[in-house]
Amino acid sequence: MTVAAVPAPELDVERWFNTESTPTLAGLRGEVVVIEAFQMLCPGCVSHGLPQAQRIANTFGRDLVILGLHTVFEHHEAMRPVSLEAFLYEYRIGFPVGVDRNDGSDSIPNTMRAFGMRGTPSLIAIDRHGLIRLHAFGQVDELAVGATLARLVDEPR
Amino acid sequence: MTVAAVPAPELDVERWFNTESTPTLAGLRGEVVVIEAFQMLCPGCVSHGLPQAQRIANTFGRDLVILGLHTVFEHHEAMRPVSLEAFLYEYRIGFPVGVDRNDGSDSIPNTMRAFGMRGTPSLIAIDRHGLIRLHAFGQVDELAVGATLARLVDEPR
Amino acid sequence: MTVAAVPAPELDVERWFNTESTPTLAGLRGEVVVIEAFQMLCPGCVSHGLPQAQRIANTFGRDLVILGLHTVFEHHEAMRPVSLEAFLYEYRIGFPVGVDRNDGSDSIPNTMRAFGMRGTPSLIAIDRHGLIRLHAFGQVDELAVGATLARLVDEPR
């Protein structure tokens, strides 16, 4: 788990699911924001990352904001938004999920590149000042995640 | 688990993955054939049905023929062959998988309707004479599956 | 999994739990007999071997006879029958369990030595003629166990 207290870049999302609004990190300044970056056909995301994100939503409730980010960097044709929408329905993902935009310069989508994510699943936590305080790739220790998020939640607004 | 020793209808497949040939039940007469019917976005298929099919392939090897069948009856646009292909790659499904054809009369594809499958995952075993001897929906007891398949394998050709 | 079609030696049990009778392999000739050899403080027995034996009992019912055998070869003082009795109650083990006798010549109890078991858990299946047809140590593939037991059950009495 890498803690790098650098400012989080803004999200670059082409479309949101599970929300009427258009979340931005600028608009969420003052909140603790957790981002679960995933691909719908990534087995580790399905078995580990997304269930953990759902548990975070259940345990921390309104103390933080959890956002999914569909960061497709392979099999682009296989994971179009129409497929993602059915996936979110079947796996009962209830939090907002954005589709990371790809400007076409390479296979990595824009937000994924801006954050320097190594792959999926990636779990990122951003503090009330917009700083990245947790940036983890792969399977993440549940007790440590709970500890880190509690500390961010407890920081003054 | 329903054992109904009725003749298996023929497969109606629009496209095969993981095989150069075009498997048919008529062509496989004399073999024990196991069909794992699934949808790529069905959580129970991903967590239970397909892993069990992979274990069947590992345990029984050349003693039987295992075929996957992508029986899409909902979210059709979400589970097109281009998505299935990436799914099979990411989940390391190595046995032949056919896309059940839909003639457009309703949401249920042709082979699924002909077999009278209740949903996905469905596990079907067909004996050397082309009779359906196992037809199970949902989570299936592993010991019982092993017992049933051994008995079919041991029947004379 | 080692299949060694040699005659099974007789059980040498100092005490039985979960049965009023005194099972012997001679008395069970004609039946398929499955022996789950375990130690109550062996983690692999608790997490894998005994649950599998319970599933075998559930799946095969009266088609075979399942016996537990407490083959203590270490920590003898820790796993006396008074402790075993509470263990069987707490873990809801319902099939007969015998305490393998130790004649004091070494740490290995008599039946364990006679069968040449490598450790615990060990799963042994004996056919209707009293021959050992399955002798497996450690974690055992569930489909293969189901297949082997079905074949033994189907053999003529």
Next chain:
Amino acid sequence: MTVAAVPAPELDVERWFNTESTPTLAGLRGEVVVIEAFQMLCPGCVSHGLPQAQRIANTFGRDLVILGLHTVFEHHEAMRPVSLEAFLYEYRIGFPVGVDRNDGSDSIPNTMRAFGMRGTPSLIAIDRHGLIRLHAFGQVDELAVGATLARLVDEPR
């Protein structure tokens, strides 16, 4: 999970394993102390409580003190210290474990009664001032435990 900020009663332990010293809550004042109360033949303790305690020890390291407490309130003859010692060895429990003393007045041992524990497993966290801040029975949410312990660790000495 019940948070009851009452003073923790002192431990009443007849014997310690995995430590040369004799831990007391008075002596540990100033530290965050986590107590995992268990019985070695309690299935939920083996499958959930003790593995969670080991993960707490791994994740929080020297930031807190974790103590096991063998609170035998049934099958007393089955879970004597000689059996516990083998259990701790086989399950690789490395933190100090005390045997809760039973003064013979009833089946509940002294520390268990003083804390008002409902059963096993029980997870208790005591803050730097000796107050009980977490007192949970049964299966406990891992994220919530991580959050609670982080908050206690962060409180000033």
